[in-house]
Amino acid sequence: MDFEQIIGILAGILTTIAVIPQIYKAIKSKNVDDISPYMFVTLCLGVGLWTYYGFLKNDLPIIITNGVSFIFNSCMLIIALTAKSEKN
Amino acid sequence: MDFEQIIGILAGILTTIAVIPQIYKAIKSKNVDDISPYMFVTLCLGVGLWTYYGFLKNDLPIIITNGVSFIFNSCMLIIALTAKSEKN
Numbered sequence: 001m002d003f004e005q006i007i008g009i010l011a012g013i014l015t016t017i018a019v020i021p022q023i024y025k026a027i028k029s030k031n032v033d034d035i036s037p038y039m040f041v042t043l044c045l046g047v048g049l050w051t052y053y054g055f056l057k058n059d060l061p062i063i064i065t066n067g068v069s070f071i072f073n074s075c076m077l078i079i080a081l082t083a084k085s086e087k088n
Numbered sequence: 089m090d091f092e093q094i095i096g097i098l099a100g101i102l103t104t105i106a107v108i109p110q111i112y113k114a115i116k117s118k119n120v121d122d123i124s125p126y127m128f129v130t131l132c133l134g135v136g137l138w139t140y141y142g143f144l145k146n147d148l149p150i151i152i153t154n155g156v157s158f159i160f161n162s163c164m165l166i167i168a169l170t171a172k173s174e175k176n
Contacts, residue, residue: 014134
């Protein structure tokens with residue numbers, strides 16, 4: 001594995017796991033008032049399209065990192081929408 | 089421009105602009121209690137490494153989309169940390 005690949009993999013892991021602390025915080029506090037659901041709608045659409053792009057290009061790293069991102073960001077979106085509707 | 093390129097560009101635009109509604113909401117409400125700064129620290133590190141990866145690969149689309157993402161996510165991180173420290 002060369003240096004460029006290592007940087008790419010590290011970058012992919014970081015952008016994929018970034019939402020985990022936010023999911024943890026939202027589940028723990030059950031407060032999502034300050035969170036914009038539009039951010040996570042847009043992220044889901046974006047990483048969903050990246051996953052589709054990965055399938056078009058037959059590029060497994062793009063499919064895996066963005067597929068996992070899609071799952072994580074969808075979880076966060078569902079938590080945000082559920083917690084908001086429970087308050088209303 | 090072929091279909092794959094259009095999907096890639098759309099995906100890049102969506103993941104890059106996703107944080108804008110969150111920045112807008114945070115500036116408007118001045119409340120960031122429910123936001124995890126760790127999410128934005130990790131995102132900044134991740135898209136920062138993607139930008140570096142773009143320079144290593146000499147790939148302008150990767151540099152531009154992730155460079156812009158880095159600026160947006162840094163703004164959100166600064167807003168989150170500033171608003172938290174003002175409350176303490």
